[in-house]
Amino acid sequence: MPDATPELPVPRPETSGEPAAPPTVQPAADQASGAEPSAAQSLAGSPAAGGVTRAPGTPALELRGLWRRFGDKVAVAGIDLVVPAGSFYGLVGPNGAGKTTTLSMATGLLVPDAGTVLVQGHDLWADPVAGKALIGVLPDGVKLFDRLTGEQLITYAGLLRGLDRETVAERARDLLAAMDLVADARTLVVDYSAGMTKKIALACALVHAPRLLVLDEPFEAVDPVSAANIRDILAQYVASGGTVIVSSHVMDLVQRMCDHVAVVAGGHVLAAGTVDEVRAGASLEDRFVELVGGRTTGEGLAWLRTS
Numbered sequence: 339m340p341d342a343t344p345e346l347p348v349p350r351p352e353t354s355g356e357p358a359a360p361p362t363v364q365p366a367a368d369q370a371s372g373a374e375p376s377a378a379q380s381l382a383g384s385p386a387a388g389g390v391t392r393a394p395g396t397p398a399l400e401l402r403g404l405w406r407r408f409g410d411k412v413a414v415a416g417i418d419l420v421v422p423a424g425s426f427y428g429l430v431g432p433n434g435a436g437k438t439t440t441l442s443m444a445t446g447l448l449v450p451d452a453g454t455v456l457v458q459g460h461d462l463w464a465d466p467v468a469g470k471a472l473i474g475v476l477p478d479g480v481k482l483f484d485r486l487t488g489e490q491l492i493t494y495a496g497l498l499r500g501l502d503r504e505t506v507a508e509r510a511r512d513l514l515a516a517m518d519l520v521a522d523a524r525t526l527v528v529d530y531s532a533g534m535t536k537k538i539a540l541a542c543a544l545v546h547a548p549r550l551l552v553l554d555e556p557f558e559a560v561d562p563v564s565a566a567n568i569r570d571i572l573a574q575y576v577a578s579g580g581t582v583i584v585s586s587h588v589m590d591l592v593q594r595m596c597d598h599v600a601v602v603a604g605g606h607v608l609a610a611g612t613v614d615e616v617r618a619g620a621s622l623e624d625r626f627v628e629l630v631g632g633r634t635t636g637e638g639l640a641w642l643r644t645s
C-alpha cells in the first residue's frame with residue numbers, strides 16, 4: 339500500500355457558500371471547517387454539483403414515507419429518514435430488514451410504491467437527472483462491465499458522468515492508487531477477487547466527486563488494510579463536505595466510523611439519531627440486539643453437538 343493517501347476527487351464547495359455540515363454533526367462539522375480546500379475541490383467543469391444549490395440546513399438525503407412491496411412481501415413499510423449534510427450515516431439491521439431495498443429507492447435504482455426521496459431538497463423521482471448527478475452509489479451485488487480493465491471501468495464511469503478525458507485520467511490514477519489496485523489496473527475486472535471488485539466499484543462511485551455517497555456493505559470481502567484505507571478515504575471525504583450513508587452488519591465498525599445511525603427491521607426504522615443517542619450508553623451491538631431481538635440459544639441443533 340502507498341504510505342500517503344493520494345488526493346482524491348472531493349465534492350465541490352457549496353455554491354450557496356454555506357458550510358456543508360450542520361452544527362448537529364459535530365465531528366464532521368469541525369473537520370469540515372478546518373479542512374484546507376484541496377486542488378480537486380477547485381476542479382472546473384465537474385458536473386458533481388449538477389447545477390443544484392441547496393438552502394442552508396437542507397439534509398443531504400431525506401426519505402419520506404417510503405414503501406415497497408414484492409408481491410405479498412412488504413420489504414419497506416413507511417420509512418422516514420433524515421441524513422444531515424456532512425454526516426457519516428450508518429444503516430444497520432438484520433438480514434432482510436429492508437436496507438438494500440431502501441437504499442435502492444433512495445438512489446434511483448428501484449421505484450418506490452409510495453413516498454418521496456429528496457436529495458439536497460430535490461425530488462429524486464420527479465427529477466432523476468439532477469438528483470442522480472449528486473449521488474455516488476455502490477449498490478449491493480454490483481454488476482459491472484467486467485470485460486473492461488479496472489482502469490477502463492473507472493474511465494468509463496467518469497466519462498459517463500460528463501468529466502473530460504484529462505480529469506478522468508487524473509482521477510483514475512488517484513483512485514487506483516488509493517484502492518491499492520495500481521498493479522491490476524490493466525487486469526480485466528472479471529478476473530478481480532470479490533474484494534478487488536468492491537474496491538473498483540467504489541472507485542467508480544467516487545470518480546465524479548458526488549455530494550452524497552451511498553454505499554451498500556462497502557467493506558464486505560475487503561481485506562483489513564484496504565478497509566482501513568477506504569475508511570480514511572471516506573473520513574477525508576466527509577471532512578471535505580461530503581455525506582456518506584453506509585449499510586453494514588459490523589456494529590463495532592459503525593460505532594467507530596459513523597456519527598449517525600439508523601436501526602431498521604421489518605421495513606421500519608426502530609431508532610435513528612446520533613450514534614451516542616441510539617446506543618444510549620450501551621455498545622451499539624448490545625443496543626441493536628435489544629432493539630431487534632431474535633437471539634436464539636441453538637438448543638434446536640442438539641444433533642450438531644459432538645459430545
Ligand SMILES: Nc1ncnc2c1ncn2[C@@H]1O[C@H](COP(=O)(O)OP(=O)(O)OP(=O)(O)O)[C@@H](O)[C@H]1O
Pocket residue numbers: 408411412413431432433434435436437438439440
Ligand atoms: N427483488 C425482490 N423480490 C422479492 N423479494 C425481495 C426482493 N428484494 C428484496 N426482497 C425481500 O425484501 C426484504 C428486504 O430485503 P433487503 O434486501 O432490502 O434486506 P436487507 O436489509 O438489505 O438484507 P441483508 O442484510 O440480508 O442484505 C426481504 O424479505 C427480501 O426477501
